[in-house]
Amino acid sequence: LYLSGAVATIGADESAGPLQFGVAPVVPMGLATASNRFQIAAELERVKTELPRASVVGFLFDVRTSHRADWLTALDLCSEKKLRAFVSFGEIQNGNERIYRPILQYDRWQFSKLGTFVADPACISHPALYAVYLVDEPWHEVKRPGYSGDELKAMYTSLKARAPAGASFKIMLQFSRELWKMVHDRKLPGLYWDRGMADIVQISTLELQNSTYQHELLHRNHYWSRSIIHEKTPGIPLWTSVQV
Numbered sequence: 001l002y003l004s005g006a007v008a009t010i011g012a013d014e015s016a017g018p019l020q021f022g023v024a025p026v027v028p029m030g031l032a033t034a035s036n037r038f039q040i041a042a043e044l045e046r047v048k049t050e051l052p053r054a055s056v057v058g059f060l061f062d063v064r065t066s067h068r069a070d071w072l073t074a075l076d077l078c079s080e081k082k083l084r085a086f087v088s089f090g091e092i093q094n095g096n097e098r099i100y101r102p103i104l105q106y107d108r109w110q111f112s113k114l115g116t117f118v119a120d121p122a123c124i125s126h127p128a129l130y131a132v133y134l135v136d137e138p139w140h141e142v143k144r145p146g147y148s149g150d151e152l153k154a155m156y157t158s159l160k161a162r163a164p165a166g167a168s169f170k171i172m173l174q175f176s177r178e179l180w181k182m183v184h185d186r187k188l189p190g191l192y193w194d195r196g197m198a199d200i201v202q203i204s205t206l207e208l209q210n211s212t213y214q215h216e217l218l219h220r221n222h223y224w225s226r227s228i229i230h231e232k233t234p235g236i237p238l239w240t241s242v243q244v
Contacts, residue, residue, distance in 0.1 A: 023054050062089070079127060109159070139178035139182045153196045173200075174203075176206055202241055
């Protein structure tokens with residue numbers, strides 16, 4: 001019943017109950033536009049119909065071409081459907097949609113449209129906004145740039161500072177197996193988990209794919225990833241994604 005190409009997510013958020021369910025992306029990045037509001041509305045209604053327990057949906061906006069009207073259209077439609085939204089910004093790399101990765105330039109973090117979104121009072125304080133994505137897989141061995149623990153903290157602080165005075169919003173980081181591999185197994189210098197990196201964490205469940213169930217790998221990844229997170233941030237909302 002999941003939307004084609006979507007990522008089903010399950011989250012434990014104590015502020016909103018023991019479990020939440022989500023679907024992302026609602027539409028492909030190229031269709032997340034104000035001019036496409038009727039298809040977005042139809043897809044949100046399909047989520048409500050086919051996955052009635054879902055309360056959160058994800059939007060990936062084009063970091064090059066999207067603008068304020070696109071973002072507010074999606075958020076307003078979520079409000080109408082009584083859904084909340086993860087918001088991220090992406091670009092096409094090697095034919096695939098990838099979440100934008102901020103860069104440090106002249107001692108200042110360049111967030112592109114993510115920074116513009118956070119600085120906009122109507123966007124960042126919208127009642128339908130659940131969280132904004134900061135980085136997807138920050139310690140991935142191929143995705144660049146990579147980030148140290150200190151850089152993740154600096155990015156978090158810098159992005160929070162972009163918001164208007166009094167605005168309150170959540171920042172999300174998404175990992176796959178990096179916490180387990182880089183922090184527990186390899187103990188790479190400079191890579192660590194601590195407070196002040198994110199308000200919500202998501203861990204991909206890559207072990208359910210290609211018609212297989214890698215039980216032992218799933219257990220090791222999630223046992224150590226969750227242990228590392230809960231040691232320093234025991235109350236943080238934790239989401240799990242399943243690619244379907």
